[in-house]
Amino acid sequence: xxxxxxxxERQMVADAVTAIFAAADADATAALxxxxxxxLVASDRQQLGTVFGIQGSTASTSSLLxxxxxxxxxxxFGELIDLGSSVASLVAPPAIVDGGxxxxxxxxxxxxxxxxxxxxxxxPGGVVAVVDVRAAGVRVRPLQGIDPALCMSAVTAEGVVPDxxxxxxxxxxxxxxxxxxxxxxxxxxxxxxARRVLGIxxxxxxxxxxxxxxxxxxxxxxxxxxxxxxxxxxxxASVEAVLLRPTALSAMVAKSAAGRAxxxxxxxxxxxxxxxxxxxxxxxxxxxxxCLALDRLFGSSDEIPRAIGAELLRTGDVPIxxxxxxxxxxG
Amino acid sequence: xxxxxxxxxxxxxxxxxxxxxxxxxREKRRAECTVAxxxxxxxxxxxxxxxxxxxxxxxPESVGGAGGSPLLRAVVVEEIxxxxxxxIQWFSVPEVLAPPFAAMGSTDLVNAELVPYLRGERxxxxxxxxxxxxxxxxxLRTRANLEGDIYIVNGEKVWTSFAHLAERxxxxxxxxxxxxxxxxxxxxxxxxxxxxxxxxxxxTSIGDEDFSQVCFENVAxxxxxxIGRPGEGWSFAMNVLACERATVFWGxxxxxxxxxxxxxxxxxxxxxxxxxxxxxxxxxxxVRARSWATQRSVAAGDFDVxxxxxxKVLMTNAYQALHEAAAQLFGDDFAFGDSPVPSRxxxxxxxxxxxxIYGGTAEIQRNIVAERLLGLPR
Numbered sequence: 001x002x003x004x005x006x007x008x009e010r011q012m013v014a015d016a017v018t019a020i021f022a023a024a025d026a027d028a029t030a031a032l033x034x035x036x037x038x039x040l041v042a043s044d045r046q047q048l049g050t051v052f053g054i055q056g057s058t059a060s061t062s063s064l065l066x067x068x069x070x071x072x073x074x075x076x077f078g079e080l081i082d083l084g085s086s087v088a089s090l091v092a093p094p095a096i097v098d099g100g101x102x103x104x105x106x107x108x109x110x111x112x113x114x115x116x117x118x119x120x121x122x123x124p125g126g127v128v129a130v131v132d133v134r135a136a137g138v139r140v141r142p143l144q145g146i147d148p149a150l151c152m153s154a155v156t157a158e159g160v161v162p163d164x165x166x167x168x169x170x171x172x173x174x175x176x177x178x179x180x181x182x183x184x185x186x187x188x189x190x191x192x193x194a195r196r197v198l199g200i201x202x203x204x205x206x207x208x209x210x211x212x213x214x215x216x217x218x219x220x221x222x223x224x225x226x227x228x229x230x231x232x233x234x235x236x237a238s239v240e241a242v243l244l245r246p247t248a249l250s251a252m253v254a255k256s257a258a259g260r261a262x263x264x265x266x267x268x269x270x271x272x273x274x275x276x277x278x279x280x281x282x283x284x285x286x287x288x289x290x291c292l293a294l295d296r297l298f299g300s301s302d303e304i305p306r307a308i309g310a311e312l313l314r315t316g317d318v319p320i321x322x323x324x325x326x327x328x329x330x331g
Numbered sequence: 332x333x334x335x336x337x338x339x340x341x342x343x344x345x346x347x348x349x350x351x352x353x354x355x356x357r358e359k360r361r362a363e364c365t366v367a368x369x370x371x372x373x374x375x376x377x378x379x380x381x382x383x384x385x386x387x388x389x390x391p392e393s394v395g396g397a398g399g400s401p402l403l404r405a406v407v408v409e410e411i412x413x414x415x416x417x418x419i420q421w422f423s424v425p426e427v428l429a430p431p432f433a434a435m436g437s438t439d440l441v442n443a444e445l446v447p448y449l450r451g452e453r454x455x456x457x458x459x460x461x462x463x464x465x466x467x468x469x470x471l472r473t474r475a476n477l478e479g480d481i482y483i484v485n486g487e488k489v490w491t492s493f494a495h496l497a498e499r500x501x502x503x504x505x506x507x508x509x510x511x512x513x514x515x516x517x518x519x520x521x522x523x524x525x526x527x528x529x530x531x532x533x534x535t536s537i538g539d540e541d542f543s544q545v546c547f548e549n550v551a552x553x554x555x556x557x558i559g560r561p562g563e564g565w566s567f568a569m570n571v572l573a574c575e576r577a578t579v580f581w582g583x584x585x586x587x588x589x590x591x592x593x594x595x596x597x598x599x600x601x602x603x604x605x606x607x608x609x610x611x612x613x614x615x616x617x618v619r620a621r622s623w624a625t626q627r628s629v630a631a632g633d634f635d636v637x638x639x640x641x642x643k644v645l646m647t648n649a650y651q652a653l654h655e656a657a658a659q660l661f662g663d664d665f666a667f668g669d670s671p672v673p674s675r676x677x678x679x680x681x682x683x684x685x686x687x688i689y690g691g692t693a694e695i696q697r698n699i700v701a702e703r704l705l706g707l708p709r
Contacts, residue, residue, distance in 0.1 A: 309609025
């Protein structure tokens, strides 16, 4: 299903989503679902980018990523996976099937007190499964990690019977599709987070006076922040490319570019903020932690380029991720 | 009356034409290896593309083109790049100089000069930089004094690419007071055969005759050769720089894809090759995505010149990263080998180092990004 939204309608949605995140305590999922977020992001890819961008720029948390990926898997299961309330989670570990039983170890987001995790493996002989975390053989250990607000858990399973299971080529393809949309969403979130970080640092550089002038007038400071913006704009453009022409490759490029842009922005911003950036009272650290955590999910900006390079060397092809023809047929 | 093709239709027309002509074009080119002969080859290709009708699209009918969106020009250049039948830098020059010229030049001047340029009959060079005016272009000293209906030009330009092979020079000269800085500049299209012009080619570090020193001594330039009006030189120059950082990149990004393919075919696949190649691809794909967004802005007419500094830095980084990758993949052969393939990549590497200097240095671009896009104080 595709729908066309006008610019003003999109702005209304962005304003509403911003308000929902601002009003939510720890987890905005319930309010977002009530708002109709599932249909919205499913019907208009640009909205997907907008919503995740806002989640990133406010360092908010929700189970939206889980829902987007579950939705992308829906066709493989022949139905939309019922996620229950707000606690469905994801793991992307190696998964081993033995007589319909599954063993895996991975990291999941927002497991809370229960719910279901999606397990995926896109290697040959692929696996996609939905596992109830209360099933026998599943262990969930809450993690602090670098960003405790994300409520990560280590999930391990030994010979567990999944609620749903598909294996083989179809499963690998289904998981690749889920990864595509998960990476696109994370890339948009990282860009949002990075823009906020850069905004904080730019504002500070405009007002903080040393040697009788704003530090932002020093070229060394300017170039740090300019480099951050250049990387963010590149990542933003690659997010737009994947939303317009979604492929596994364009999603990988976007995720990797966004992860690197976000980490770079956090580094440059902290250097400009100086000591205040290291304090708990300043909000910067929340964004810094979020940038570092999201970069690791579903392939880091160090791992993804290596995977892309291996594929290019295997095929000898240098694919293009977007073309002028796409301007004739905007998505 | 031919209907304007869609982007997709023009692309397949050019592809079909190239499928037939490309082997012949490549063969013609292979025998030729100097800068001068490569430009000669390109001029032939310009005339062939114009006569086939492809490169007329995207230029207004009022200036001798066939009309349609400027994106149609980008499609043709892109296909030339993908086909690997020409050095795409030659196609970049008219894409930078001709659009501002067509927009600002008088009807008579444009009618006399534009089509011969686009057909490859005449080549233009860009006389902006001077020994004392590089990044600080507005401080340039070359003077053009009005005497009757003739301007008398005196001064010196330098780093003028391919001036020794050009029939025309797009010259930026001072017609006002020096204190007026950028407000006292005027742009001219000067015939390089005019008495008083002396061109001295300079050899680049790889031995090519690429850029030149151009001296003007009492060179008489008719007022009819002014591009725009007296005093509009800075505005013209800024339009040129905007083109230099915007539409032109579409073809160059296509060339980067082509070169990465060539590098993967040419270079040994050492252990760390996947990371090296992947990092370069990442950079190229990002500049492609960014340039795509810029082309869309150009087509929509909501184009922000300052924002193109982002494109310029990304382009420079990707281009230099590609050649850094070549250095890493060829290893000792890059530094010490004398066989043709690593030698070619080595020369490419040395050329690529200029990209963060020409067309506005990397530092100038970052100043623009910081001040105009981030709003940091000047």
